[in-house]
Amino acid sequence: MLCQPQPEPVEAPSSSQSTAETPHVAIPDMKEETAAIEEPNKQPPVPPEEKATLRLHAAVEALKQKPEALDMKTALWNAYKPLADEFDKEFKDKYGTNLDTSLIFAGLFSAVNSAFIIQIQPQLQPDPNVITQGLLMHLVQNITGSIPPGIQVPMPATRVDSMVVIAQSFLYFSLFTTLLAALLAVLAKQWLLHYDSAGERGSMEDRGLERQRKVDGLQRWKFDFVMQIFPLLLQTSLLLFAAALSIYLWTINNVIAAISIGLTSLGVILYILMVLSAIISRDSPYQTSLSAILISITSYAATVFKDLKQKNYSFRRAPDTSGEVQHRNVLQKFKDLPPLLPRFNSEKSRSATPKPTPMFGKLPPPSKEIQAVLWALETSTDPRVVEAAAVMVPSLQWPIDLELQPAMRRLADVFNGCFTYRTVREGMAARATSSLKAFGVLEMISSNSEDVVNPIAFNPNFIGGGGDELNSLVHFFKISSFNPGWVQNTIVTQWTLRLVPGQHPQESDLEKVLDHFNPNGELLQDSSLLADFLFCINSFFSHPARQDLALMDKK
DSSP, X not given: OXXXXXXXXXXXXOOHHHHHHSOOOOOOOHHHHHHHHHHHHTOOOOOHHHHHHHHHXXXXXXHSOOOOOOOHHHHHHHHHHHHHHHHHHHHHHHHHHHHHXXXXXXXXXXXXXXXXXXXXXXXXXXXXHHHHHHHHHHXXXXXXXXXXXXXXXXXXXXXXXXXXXXXXXXXXXXXXXXXXXXXXXXXXXXXXXXXXXXXXXXXXXXXXXXXXHHHHHHHHTTHHHHHTHHHHHHHHHHHHHHHHHXXXXXXXXXXXXXXXXXXXXXXXXXXHHHHHHHHHOTTOSOOOHHHHHHHHHHHHHHHHHHXXXXXXXXHOOOOOOHHHHHHHHHHHHHHHSOOSSOOOOOHHHHTTOOOOOOSSOSOOOOOTTHHHHHHHHHHOOOHHHHHHHHHHGGGSOOOSSOOOHHHHHHHHHHHHTTEETTEEOTTOHHHHHHHHHHHHHHHHHOSOOTTSXXXXXXXXXXXXXXXXXHHHHHHHTTGGGOOTXXXXXXXXXXXXXXXXXXXXXXXXXXXXXXXXXXXXXTGGGSHHHHHHHHHHHHHXXXXXXXXXXXXXXXX
16 A cells, blocks of 8 residues: 655654664655656656655665675676586586487497397307207117118208308497497486586685586596597497398398498498588588597697697708807807897897796796686677676786687677777776776787787777776777877876787887876885886886786786
8 A cells, every 4th residue: 555645754664563673774855856856857747656656665775785896706706607507507408418319329229239149149059959959860879770761960060150250240349339338328427417516515706616627627638529439439339230230141142231231331421421521611510429539630630740840840950060050059158148238129139039038936826716717708708797707817817828819809809899980888998998908918928819809990099988098008009009199198007007018019119108108206106006117118128028927916
């Protein structure tokens, strides 16, 4: 029932139960709120019933507990859980259905195979009727002293047809292959149950880390490759059964055997064509377990062959004389010495720059959330999940031996999706900033970024909106293309100073940074900002090592 409007403000009820159980909450005066709704919009007068409803809703909202602000780690695991649940559901449905099908097929096929084995088995042993007849004839001969005329003593066969032996061997091989596939399928069911038990205890972060550890184990131990073996075993068993049937029929009737051999050969040819189509074209719908295994083997072999070819090419040099070798060794020792003065990175010396020497010591241990963040970036298509993972990237300690290209491509797509032409979409500034920061961090520590697309697909000198930090990051993300003549009042933030060293800037680009960053005593009182500034300036004189770039906290 709705309350009737009163001229005075509504007071809290004086019920003894509510005062005893409910804490005192100040209900806001609804006169001002109603006036704010009516006057600016100049709407018709609100009926009394709606005014009472507004007061009631305001009282309810005041009693509700306001949600606490989430930190970036909690936001990551809140976004990670729905993504993981969706992935795990598809994962279990995919492999669970395949295993159920394999078990049903293995059970039915084993019964058919066993029937043929029982049918052919007597031909591998002497006929018991012949043995019985022979014994009876010998008994008659012993009693009467002679064998009746016209009756011959049957002799048991001592030699079995080799074709029958081969057919029976194939049938037994087929049966044991089917049983092995069934055993592995049962074990795989247990493996899926073990995977499904991840994350039963602990906090959300602990459950997420445990679940991510098991996902990494699936990739490290080639779980998908092993699961492809089950259908391959059943296909092999079926081929052996068809071959055994064709061989056995050849001993009975050549015409029937020819039909069986023809149909078996046709099936084998079609299967080979499907496998070849899947290997030649990844878009082929005729994907099989054998094609997936062959693709993995050929990819691995191509990688190994490429590495061996590069190593062999490095050894293909003309023999040098001893004097030239000694002279070259001396020069190499001088080149290996650290420079006494800063080495300017000119275009001429860029290609011949020696391997940089790390400035800092050993990197701290990698953060435990790294694999979860990478998995979320590579798997999720939801920009909100990608944003939650991207916010975590700068706060983690990253190693320098990871495959980062898929995650970087996803960050580039999310960043470009925040812009319409070159203007930041409404409400997308924070997402664009976090995506670009994360991309810059991964690009600095990536060992191979040649195949990664440029996240900034527009002219950075004409960006619109987004705030000072995003504008500074976009302008200086590629310092070689920064044109100070077209940009006014561009500041250099701390994150700009962190991303510039990873670009291997040239000496001529140093002026661009110093023109837009005027350090003073007050500005550089922050030790973290001072360390980033000094490291950035040093990068213009000598290329920093990836180990130094990966260290976020350079204090």
